[in-house]
Amino acid sequence: MISISVKCFLRPRPYICCSRKDIKYMFNIILFGPPGSGKGTQSEKLIAAYGLIHLSTGDLLRSEIARQTPLGLEAKHIMDRGQLVPDEVVIGMISSALDANPASKGFLFDGFPRTVAQSEALDKLLHLKNTEIGVVLALEVSEEELVKRLLNRGLTSGRSDDNNEAVVRARIVEYHKKTSVVAEYYSQFKKVVHVRGEGTVTEIFDSLCSEIDKRLS
Ligand code: B4P
Secondary structure (H helix, E strand, O other), X not given: OOOOOOEEOOOOOOOOXXXXXXXXXXXXXXXXXXXXXXXXXXXXXXXXXXXXXEEEHHHHHHHHHHOOOHHHHHHHHHHHOOOOOOHHHHHHHHXXXXXOOOOOOOEEEEOXXXXXXXXXXXXHHHHHOOOOEEEEEEEEOOHHHHHHHHHHHHHHHOOOOOOOHHHHHHHHHHHHHHHOHHHHHHHOOOOEEEEEOOOOXXXXXXXXXXXXHHHHO
């Protein structure tokens, strides 16, 4: 049995830098990009701005590791090699999280889906709830910038997958091998928008908001 923790920030929107639209129906976003592209960073700001529920499979897995559950112990070995955890594990975690939040205005998926099998499973889970992905926001960052950011985070985060350059590069290889195709999968439904992921956190946040607002109007 997997226990999960989901961050829910249904509080008044604190950002006034650009016009947020109220979400009147369920709106689901995938924040997509390679490791270190700013998914976690931007997710925190987006959920606060739009009142979405944040589902980060990386956070869920790290919570399992911190609690030393059997799943967490197994996942740690895989994550420390820079590889992806098996699809059935992360799909199970997301399925439980969706069921635990029936009244959500929408979900922000961060670091999920990471394979085509995960994408297909997510679409089926959302279909069962009469909803779908509204947009896939794909952050674009050069490889050298990714490595720099992750190694820099490794100096303070305590994350064992961030403090070794070989592991960081292995995660990027894994991304190109198994995850980049997720953007192609959603492109066939015309859901992907590419957003420049280099610049200040505020500039990138404003670009993401502008793409979301277009789809909410
Ligand atoms: P995740 O937790 O998803 O981690 P990540 O992709 O490395 O980080 P993220 O992209 O969110 O980091 P951010 O840029 O915000 O995954 C970790 C591991 O879990 C995976 O390798 C895999 O093993 C496993 N896993 C997770 N989901 C899975 C799934 N669905 N299937 C299978 N396995 C899965 O931050 C990076 C750094 O950049 C930060 O220090 C930040 O401060 C900095 N930064 C952000 N924006 C910046 C900017 N604009 N300028 C400068 N620095 C910036």
